[in-house]
Amino acid sequence: MLDFTSDFAGDNLSPAQTSEVSPINDQALLDAYSNAVISVTERVGPAVVRIETGPKAGSAPGQRGGGLGSGIIISPDGLVLTNSHVVGASKEIRLRDTEGVVTDAHVLGVDADTDLALLRANGSRDLPYASLGNSKTLRRGQLVVAIGNPLGFESTVTAGVVSALGRSIRSVSGRTIEDVIQTDAALNPGNSGGALVSSAAEVIGINTAIIQGAQGICFAVASNTAQFVLSEIIRHGYVRRAYIGVSGQTAPIPRRHAVLAGVENKMGALLMQIEPDGPAARAGLLPGDVMIKLDGVDIHGVDDLIRVLDRDRIDRTVSMDVLRLGRLREFDVHLVERKPVPRQALAS
Structure with missing residues (x-):
């Protein structure tokens, strides 16, 4: 009869020794995971702003406030990436940073076909910003962190993994957005335009959509798509097709x-x-x-x-x-x- 007992790790350890090893390893893994999320949040969090559109609440009798969303500062002079459906046709746009400072902004260009928009914060100052990474290097199962303002709760952080790559979803214009990232990092209304960040603290996606009623199925426009749209808007004011x-x-x-x-x-x-x-x-x-x-x-x-x-x-x-x-x-x-x-x- 074959003896398989030697194939099992821990056979040579006593029960006391086995009970001591597992908790230490688990704790080390949890610490590494927590430290990765904390590091990403501290580095990228200050670059994620709350976007308020439309008139301020209570600015006129009976007038309601505008919409809410998120955005990512991608340059120290105030370039901000967000979703086109966040800004819509609004003429009044305000950015609120993590310290509560409010800055007016204006739209440089929108691309409804990819649900992206580029804003510029009014006034020149040295702003905290995040870098766009290369979304082509992503792998399924990779740790990602979503930072935004879901349901108006500012500077909210959720974590998850890349569930799938190369998805296609329909944009507000009816055109298909290609190469979309699917993630299980929890997103809610208000997260739109926020950052999906890798463990290297690079923005690899712009959060754009959730499927109502689904559990843990959320989407982000890939950073490489955002980089293309960004360059087109800076050069032409829109994306040429x-x-x-x-x-x-x-x-x-x-x-x-x-x-x-x-x-x-x-x-x-x-x-x-x-x-x-x-x-x-x-x-x-x-x-x-x-x-x-x-x-x-x-x-x-x-x-x-x-x-x-x-x-x-x-x-x-x-x-x-x-x-x-x-x-x-x-x-x-x-x-x-x-x-x-x-x-x-x-x-x-």
Whole structure:
């Protein structure tokens, strides 16, 4: 008979010795975890501000106060990242730091497609700030800390792990936000725009959404996406994207049409409306056409189409493959730059 007793750790220890080892190791792990959270909070916490929008409460008889959210100071001269739905179309924006100091701010630019906005605090002073990290280095199970102002409770800290990477969620504009971080760090209304921070005290996400009724399913826009939006707003005042002038929906492709056309797509982007005199209309596209390829990229639905219409395709003529009445046709479409969405359109 085989003897497995030697495979178990602790077999050579007495019961007294075993009871002494485990608590010490557990305590060491708990201390390391606590110290990591404390360190992150002390380093990044002062850079997370409360954002108040709209008129101050009680500023006029019968007038209600504005909304509340969170933001992250990312430069000492007062650049602040937050969510576009936090600022909306508000003209009055105030920042309240951890010491209770209130500063007025103004909007430099918003991008509803990624639910991000960039503000600048009025007045020049040396502010505490946090650095954006590289979200591509994240791994599932990694410790993260969320800092914000949930339900108006300022400077609240919660901790958890990265639950999943590469998620996609729908933004307020209807466009899909790609490469979203899922976390179980507790978030509530008011956390929006706050920081999701790694144990290295780098901001690796901007908290943006929770699923109502779900337990521990929360989302943050990846810091790499935020870095791209930040650079675009600083250069242009908005994020540049290509425009084709259609509205559509994801639709299945009948198998007989796919076989007849010699394509493998099971799904495509069904064009429902064509804007008059838009790029698609000038190219000869019609409602009912099903797009299956644009500029050499397979299109399996509206999300794929949105993803392809990036700034690199602005002012370019690209080929488009569509199925029309089951037959494959190719069109040349000259893409233009999409006009930025007015902030007034973001008002809820």
